Amino acid sequence: MLTETEEVEREGERREQGAGTPDHGDRRIATADRRHENNRQYATFFLDTHYLGVEVENVQEVFTAKEMTPVPLSSSMVAGLINLRGHIIMTIDLRRRLGFEDRPPESEVMSIVVRTSDGPVNLLVDRIGDVIEVRPDLFESAPATLEGRLKEAIDGVYKLEGSLLLALNTELASEVM
């Protein structure tokens, strides 16, 4: 129903993203290229013991996860739907998406809404970290030994002092399998 409307909305959102984010397919390459020119800013968060980040310009907003409506019969990665100021947004449990264990019950859950070519998507994470700036020379593509689901969804790794930052590709991570 209403595909036209939807298209328009998406069009608008795409425009909002500005010129810096080319469409879908190219994005991974584009971000990788740019990375060598300047320092990049990442909004970081934690999943279990892992330190991950998404590029700041792809982040729409961050908040404490709210109640959501489950979608029966959908992939277990889909945590449900939320109402974000009148827009219905799909929520993905990033732990399940990336093949982590389920978080223990009663633990804190945060929401990061990222922009994708399919509209905004809400990602559930454990804890929010700082926004950090990383130097391009610290970047390295994903180690081959990384577990499949996780490896597929990240652009690569930044070797920070004392920790590794997994650079999440929002486009791929929002794709439910």
Add this chain to the structure above:
Amino acid sequence: MEEEEESILNEFLVECAEGLERLDQEFVALEQDPSDTALLGSIFRAVHTIKGTCGFLGFPKLESVAHGAENILSAMRDRDLEVSSDGITILLEAVDVIKEILEHIESERTEPDKNYDAVRQALDDFLAGGGSSSPAAEVSPAETSPEPASDAPSEEEAEALAKMMADEPSLQSENQETPGEEASISAPETSDSELSEVDDDLLNEFLMECGEGIERLDQEFVALEASPNDPDLIGSIFRSVHTIKGTCGFLGFPKLESVAHGAENLLSAMRDKSMAVTSDGISILLDAVDNIKEILGHIEAERREPDKDYSEMRQRLDAFLASGESGVPAASATDPSSATHAAPTETSAETAPPKPASPPPAADNKPANPAAASSAAKKPSIAESSIRVDVGLLDKLINMVGELVLARNQLLQQVRQQVETSPSNASNGTVQQINLITTELQDTVMKTRMQPIKNVWDKFPRVVRDLAKSNGKEINLVMEGAGTELDKTLLEAIKDPMTHIVRNAADHGVEMPEVRKERGKPVKGTLLLKAYHEGGHIIIEISDDGAGIAVDRVKNKAVEKGVLTQEMADGMSDREALNLIFHPGLSTAQKVTNVSGRGVGMDVVKTNIEKIGGTVSMSSRLGEGTQMRIEIPLTLAIIPALMVTSGSEAFAIPQASLLELVRVDEESRNKIEVIRGANFYRLRGVLLPLLSLNEVLGLKEPVPDEDEIHSSGTNIVVLKAGHHSFGLVVDTVNDSEEIVVKPLSRQLKDLSYLAGATILGDGRVALILDVMGLAQEGNLTGEEHHDPGLLVEANALQDEEHSETMILFSMNDADQYAILLSEVARLEEFDVDKIEQSAGQDVIQYRNELLPLVRLGDAIGVMTSGEEHDRIPVIVFSHHGKSIGVIVGRIIDIVEAKMHLHAAPSEKIGVKGSLVIEGKTTDLLDIEQLIGCVVPGWMEALAA
């Protein structure tokens, strides 16, 4: 610059597309009424516009074809050529070619490489052969190799002029006289307001077109003054003026035409650079435009030209043209009367830059046509009162209204709570007002997306005509309620299904003329399209007075194709049988034509219409005709829905598929029957299959302790999915609400039970159920309901204490037997006289096989009553693809019972034991053993 060219091209394409859409229909109408000169005029205009414009844009092939068509039309208009069916056919072919070229231009930005000379030749030949005094002389030299505008402007101009002369032969010099034959033919007696409705439409359309053009003109002239050498700009101005000139001739406005023509001549001189674009030239042109506006204003108000004399404006234009550019500034500056005519209307005063020569006080102008002035004040002009808006913008608006509706719902909820606690709440009144305004706003905004169904219907006259022609039939297409409006999205969605139905009706429904005559019907068949509103739905009926559908043939076909068994077909009502038409893979057309009859159509029609929440049904009387009825909701964006709760989540069920609500109390719970795990409810004697929302969606059952009352009853929402209905068992039924359908993420589109989502009054998200999808999810798809049998696999006997479903039957009413349902393949009923003998064994033809029959009475040694009936019940058992039928007396019921099995009282063969069901002792039969007894070797044969 390139961008600008692109926009001109796009504009051209849009214009052409609009014109072409109308053309098909108008041609067909013309064929029916060849004497309709207004119609001919309208067709001529559309073709002329295409021809005229493509010259500037440099599409010689397109121009050539359009020109050929125009020549024929022009001859028809001048009565040199009769409006014949052949003529129309050849013109329609030309229109098709034009469409083809335009499509190519749209996608490739160039003309196709194909050679269209043959088409042109055919048109010219037709004209030469058919017309008595063809205007070939003017035409033939120029058009064979037209040049793009940019290459040779002067040559092209000459050609354009030649064309104009050919088109409007009488206009060239007599600017005062009513333009002779042409105007009088096309608009008979326009001098008074006796315009027919069609003429009126035509006129309004003309006024609107002119209005749009003129608005632009002011602006473009000013731009031209700044950059006099911009050929695109001149081209655009020329086109606008040319359109006005061309059209008003047909509508019979000689004064308007005269002024426009003068201006056009001037512009054409400027365009080929035979005259420089000067400020004076533009001033005089602006004066002319003001005159045109004035006349148009009058026409709009009075439906006729003003009495005032405009000949002098024309003279000024001609004089300016004749004198090159030198003498004329004086004319515009000194001649006081011309200044009066040139008095700008309010609009031009705002948009046109002040010209010292022209603007006199507006008061001078007003008295000349007081009627125009006063009526203009009363209502906005047609051009002003309608605008083109991007659909995207409308969608956004609708989205926002959707938000507003949600916010309103939330507000109402809050206020209701407040009122409960403190009844003297003052804000209640305001809230009610917001409520009302929102509702009204919602209605109004929804209307912006509404379009008349005519937009889809317009192409049908052509479709029907072509089909009728190629089949040698005569069909009259009648359309009623073409103005009925529905949502644009829906309109798009019904386009293809409707086309299919109309084609089917024309192709198969209406008989050949001879047949019709034989049957005593009028030779000309009638195809009626009808659209109207009915209770929140749009009903579209497509009926023909043709042969109707032979129900028997449909049934035979269905049996032949293995869709049904003969028995099922026999037990089917006519109505049910007719609905088989929608079954995939059934087509009753005896011969497959290139249009329909491939049997892939009607099921697609049905699915497409159901996709948008509509239904389609058909009725037919053999020999009298067929009627299709399509029912679709008015709009999709905001729909009424029933809110239900299941598994502590809220769901919305679109009201459109809701039939009724049933609540089953604890006492009447036994009305819910269970057949092998599937629940049924006896609703007024009919078994309604039940689906539990909790089970289908795998939701958690609510904890029963908190609400004992709810859990003690069962809420059934009776829904219709296509032609079937089913009951959806939900935990709680809540209110009915207007909900805004929100699109879902692309990634969730695969879930068939999900139609979308909405936001509730409290801000939570609720899923909207897709009833069709839900039925599929619950395996309640179409055919299985016709199937009285139960497709179950043979299952081994389970734990003895378990509940089992079994079939109860009796042999002579005094006894009662049971068979485990899990052992049964299906239940059938056969005609007694269909039973045949084969090798001493009773058999019956069943599903293309011979089904051996066993009389249970003989096997267990009891009398069988009921054999005197025509039809006998048979329980069919299957083992590895082989079946055997057991004839029983009477099937009583299907029940679930605890397996409290008592040992068999005697050593009866084939009895597993006895149990008490519904207070009656019942023998549970061991069917394998029984069959083994009666037909020795059957089981063994299977094992081997």
